[in-house]
Amino acid sequence: MSENQQGEPQKDPFERNRKPKVPQMPKFNYYWIYAVIAVLFIALTFLPKNAAVKTTRIDFINRMLLAHDVEKVVVVNKSVAEIYLKKDAKGLDKYKELKDRRMLGEDVGPHYFFEIGDVTSFETDMRERQKGWPATQQVPIEYSTQNNYLGDFLFTWMLPIIILVGIWMFIMRRMTGGPAGGGQIFNIGKSRAQLFDKDGHVKTTFKDVAGLDEAKVEVMEIVDFLKNPKKYTNLGGKIPKGALLVGPPGTGKTLLAKAVAGEAGVPFFSLSGSDFVEMFVGVGASRVRDLFKQAKEKAPCIIFIDEIDAVGRARGKNLVQGGNDERENTLNQLLTEMDGFATDLGVIILAATNRPDILDSALLRPGRFDRQISIDKPDLNGRAEIFKVHLQPLKLAADVNPERLATQTAGFAGADIANICNEAALIAARKDKSSVDMQDFQDAVDRVIGGLEKKNKIISAEEKQIIAYHESGHAIVGWFLEGLDPLVKVSIVPRGVAALGYAQYLPKDQYLYTTEQLMNMMCMTLGGRAAEEIVFGRISTGAQNDLERITRMAYGMVTIYGMNERIGNVSFYDANQEYGFTKPYSDQTALMIDEEVRKLIETCYLKTKELLAEKREKLEELAQILLEKEILFQHDLQEILGVRPHDKVLEAAPAEVVEVIAEPASEGSQEAENPEA
Numbered sequence: 001m002s003e004n005q006q007g008e009p010q011k012d013p014f015e016r017n018r019k020p021k022v023p024q025m026p027k028f029n030y031y032w033i034y035a036v037i038a039v040l041f042i043a044l045t046f047l048p049k050n051a052a053v054k055t056t057r058i059d060f061i062n063r064m065l066l067a068h069d070v071e072k073v074v075v076v077n078k079s080v081a082e083i084y085l086k087k088d089a090k091g092l093d094k095y096k097e098l099k100d101r102r103m104l105g106e107d108v109g110p111h112y113f114f115e116i117g118d119v120t121s122f123e124t125d126m127r128e129r130q131k132g133w134p135a136t137q138q139v140p141i142e143y144s145t146q147n148n149y150l151g152d153f154l155f156t157w158m159l160p161i162i163i164l165v166g167i168w169m170f171i172m173r174r175m176t177g178g179p180a181g182g183g184q185i186f187n188i189g190k191s192r193a194q195l196f197d198k199d200g201h202v203k204t205t206f207k208d209v210a211g212l213d214e215a216k217v218e219v220m221e222i223v224d225f226l227k228n229p230k231k232y233t234n235l236g237g238k239i240p241k242g243a244l245l246v247g248p249p250g251t252g253k254t255l256l257a258k259a260v261a262g263e264a265g266v267p268f269f270s271l272s273g274s275d276f277v278e279m280f281v282g283v284g285a286s287r288v289r290d291l292f293k294q295a296k297e298k299a300p301c302i303i304f305i306d307e308i309d310a311v312g313r314a315r316g317k318n319l320v321q322g323g324n325d326e327r328e329n330t331l332n333q334l335l336t337e338m339d340g341f342a343t344d345l346g347v348i349i350l351a352a353t354n355r356p357d358i359l360d361s362a363l364l365r366p367g368r369f370d371r372q373i374s375i376d377k378p379d380l381n382g383r384a385e386i387f388k389v390h391l392q393p394l395k396l397a398a399d400v401n402p403e404r405l406a407t408q409t410a411g412f413a414g415a416d417i418a419n420i421c422n423e424a425a426l427i428a429a430r431k432d433k434s435s436v437d438m439q440d441f442q443d444a445v446d447r448v449i450g451g452l453e454k455k456n457k458i459i460s461a462e463e464k465q466i467i468a469y470h471e472s473g474h475a476i477v478g479w480f481l482e483g484l485d486p487l488v489k490v491s492i493v494p495r496g497v498a499a500l501g502y503a504q505y506l507p508k509d510q511y512l513y514t515t516e517q518l519m520n521m522m523c524m525t526l527g528g529r530a531a532e533e534i535v536f537g538r539i540s541t542g543a544q545n546d547l548e549r550i551t552r553m554a555y556g557m558v559t560i561y562g563m564n565e566r567i568g569n570v571s572f573y574d575a576n577q578e579y580g581f582t583k584p585y586s587d588q589t590a591l592m593i594d595e596e597v598r599k600l601i602e603t604c605y606l607k608t609k610e611l612l613a614e615k616r617e618k619l620e621e622l623a624q625i626l627l628e629k630e631i632l633f634q635h636d637l638q639e640i641l642g643v644r645p646h647d648k649v650l651e652a653a654p655a656e657v658v659e660v661i662a663e664p665a666s667e668g669s670q671e672a673e674n675p676e677a
Contacts, residue, residue, distance in 0.1 A: 052082060053097050055112045057122075061129055063094060064112070065139065073126075074110065074142045078119045082110035194270050195294075204258040210389045211382030211414060212252055218373045219243065219256060222348060223264045226300055240370035242338060242349035244308075246356045247375030250415030253352035256375070257304045260350065267301035269294070273310030276330050284311070284330030292337040292347065299346025308351040314360045331360060339367040377413050380406055386414050390421040397437035405441055410507045420444045450495035450502050459500065465627065466532060467492045467501040470542050472623040473531025474503050475637065476615050477608055478524040482646040483517040488634045492626060500542070515563045522550045522604040523611070530608040531619060550604070554597045564596050 060083060064070050069089035074082040090098055090111065098111055116122040123141065130138045206216055225232055225239040232239060245253040261268040269291065276284040295301050305311075315328050338349060351369065353359065363369065378386060383406035391402060409417065423444035428436040459467075471490050478487045485505040492501040513521075529543040562569040572584050583590065612619055622640050626632055638644075 052110045052113045055083075055114050057114055057116070057125075060112065060114060061125075065126075065129055068137060069095075070139045071109075072140050072142060074144050075116065075119065075122070076144050076146055078143070079115065080113055081116045081122065083112040083114075084109040085111045195267060195298075204255065204262045206259045206263055208389065209252060209256055209259045210385035211378035212256060212375055213382075215245070215256060215373050215375050216259075218371060219260050219350075220263075222302075222350075223260060226264055226266050226302075226348070229300075239348065241347075241367060242351065242369040243371045243373055244356070244364070244369040245350065245352040245373050245375055247354060248377060248413060249354050250413035251375045251377060252414045253354075253375055254306055255414070257306070257350055257352060260302065261304070264302055267295075267298040269298075269301065269303045271305060273305055273307045273312065276311045276334075277327065284326055285333035288330060288333040288337055295347045300348070301346070302348050302350060304350040304352075306352050308363075309353045309355045309358055312351075312353075312359045312363045314358060331363070335360075335362055335368065338363075377411060380410070383409055383412060383417060386417045387421070390418050394421060394425050395435045397435040399438045400436065400441065401438070404438075408442075408445065408506065416448065420448055423447055446495070446504075449504070450491075459494065463500075464492065465623075466536070466540055466542065468623045468626045469531045469535050469619070470528035470540075471501045471503055472619050472626060473527035473529075473608075473612060474524060475527075475622060475632075476531075476619050476641070477527035477611055478503075478505070479637065479641050479644055480611060480615065480646075481520040481523060483514070483520050484524055486634070486644065487637065489631070490626060490637070491631045493630050515557070518553060518557055518563070519600075519604055519607075522553055522601070523608045525550050525553075526601075526605050526608045527612065530605060530612050534609060534612055534616070535619070535623075550601060551597070554600050555593070557600065558593055558596050564600070566592060566596055 060070075060081075064083060064085065067089075069085055069092070071084045071086045074084070076082055085095065085098075089095065095111075126139070126141060206220065209216060222239060222243060229239075245256060247253055257270070261270065271291070276287050291303065295303055311327060311330050311334065313327065313331075315331060349369070356364075356372070364372070384402045387402040387405050391400070405420075409420070412420070420441065421444075424436050424440040427443050427447075428440045431440075433440070471492060475487055475490050478484050485507040487503060488506045489504040490501075491503075494500050495502065525546045526543075528546055529539055532539050532542070557563040558567055560571050560573045562571055567589075574584065585593075618641055622632075622637075625636070625640065629636070
């Protein structure tokens with residue numbers, strides 16, 4: 001026990017939440033009750049109601065009736081004859097099958113029974129057999145009507161009810177997710193969180209998480225607090241109650257949470273935001289209460305909610321007038337449990353989302369999520385570390401270099417890198433190689449970005465010529481303009497669903513762009529269409545993707561980044577969607593924006609045409625060689641176009657280092673032409 005500044009003993013903040021462990025009794029399984037009821041039902045319905053021995057009509061007459069051993073015959077329901085033997089006849093050897101009955105106590109009968117068929121025929125036969133007998137020796141015939149009330153009740157009332165209840169429970173279990181998530185009709189309000197304790201099967205540690213050094217420091221502090229709380233409480237500090245992992249898809253948010261579960265050594269509850277969502281009113285809030293109730297019983301512990309935006313959207317939007325929003329009720333309960341009036345210590349919340357802009361502001365305030373840990377796409381060193389992790393299980397050739405692969409994959413997330421490593425292994429196996437070499441990784445990058453190569457796709461000579469000049473136009477403009485990413489590969493081999501040609505670039509990790517750089521990027525993007533107009537005097541549909549990109553870039557420059565003199569230094573970017581379907585500017589301003597965007601695009605297009613007209617000879621030469629070889633690499637472009645004038649680094653770099661691509665699907669980094677628009 002330590003002391004604070006006033007000399008008072010400092011208590012463990014989790015001490016009041018720790019409860020002595022009580023041996024847990026095994027939970028009673030209600031299915032045993034159903035089994036016992038079913039057995040009783042079968043026994044009462046199908047087992048014989050008495051222990052009488054079945055016989056035949058002939059055996060009854062010859063062995064019992066003619067021997068004067070029968071005391072009486074009772075006809076039940078006009079179908080069955082029950083035979084009662086005389087007391088002195090029951091011990092005879094010919095009735096030895098009745099000996100077991102005597103062990104059960106007094107034997108009062110009936111002793112035998114048989115089906116009589118027609119009652120009139122049976123009575124006639126009995127009179128004929130006893131004709132001439134004294135009245136004292138004749139066997140009396142009695143009649144009895146017996147009703148099976150239990151059987152009638154079970155079959156008439158209980159069985160249909162049981163069938164309907166069974167069908168109803170089956171449907172409700174299907175609708176609520178089945179027993180795996182606690183979705184039975186009686187447990188519909190229970191939490192679906194999966195519990196991982198110190199004996200769980202989570203083997204992921206921080207060593208398995210690469211490229212997220214800053215984020216690991218943040219979450220490792222939470223883990224360290226759970227292991228050594230006095231280290232922080234001695235100084236009067238408090239651990240954050242919650243941490244929100246924010247980042248694009250595939251950057252490793254869930255992987256980092258798995259590492260926390262593997263390292264913390266405390267109970268870890270894991271679930272998705274959609275697990276709270278249900279079609280029944282009040283179920284989401286009930287599951288939130290049950291989750292935190294379980295967590296407080298296990299405190300100190302961690303709760304991880306993946307994709308929290310499924311339940312944490314901002315309140316008050318898209319609410320039907322007079323309707324009930326179940327998601328808002330769930331969010332209100334979550335806010336109360338995280339930091340409400342009766343909030344207790346010992347429960348730390350981790351959550352992950354790639355859409356923080358739509359979350360409710362009350363959810364993001366300090367006291368609930370004190371920290372927002374940004375997990376962005378990895379930089380050069382981070383990509384190299386991620387490659388080293390995913391290359392470990394592969395059989396690699398000597399030429400595979402993680403640093404070189406990291407250089408060639410700028411803008412890739414961790415999931416993209418994992419996919420490339422897996423694709424490279426599959427490509428090498430398809431080629432019957434004993435190890436995965438660098439060429440396999442280059443082919444994997446091409447496939448991830450451009451799609452599967454379509455070698456059998458039939459393209460006419462005229463279309464192929466248009467594609468070659470289109471790609472050459474991009475290459476020429478990108479080669480001679482300043483501030484653009486180096487072009488390292490041009491191909492007119494069809495790939496993917498409708499990509500007939502594509503260009504690949506080697507972008508650098510850059511976060512700020514000037515007006516001149518963005519305009520040059522637009523010029524490079526328009527190079528394909530300008531080349532078609534200069535060479536053929538007409539344009540094709542191959543520039544559809546190009547036009548979409550330059551339109552987004554132009555509107556971004558004018559309306560978001562304030563790069564237009566006429567519009568001024570204003571930004572109409574609506575990050576929080578506060579304006580909804582309305583525009584934050586007038587119709588007159590909208591007309592000005594459209595005019596400036598068209599003017600900007602037209603300026604870039606004229607500049608592109610002037611450059612291509614100046615380099616017309618290089619354009620023709622490059623297009624003809626591209627028609628011949630179909631694929632050109634960086635050293636081929638250097639032989640045709642010379643050294644890139646604005647890139648000193650590229651001039652000194654070995655050619656083979658930059659012969660593969662880089663960033664997927666980002667503006668100015670890669671394009672895939674689609675003349676079949």
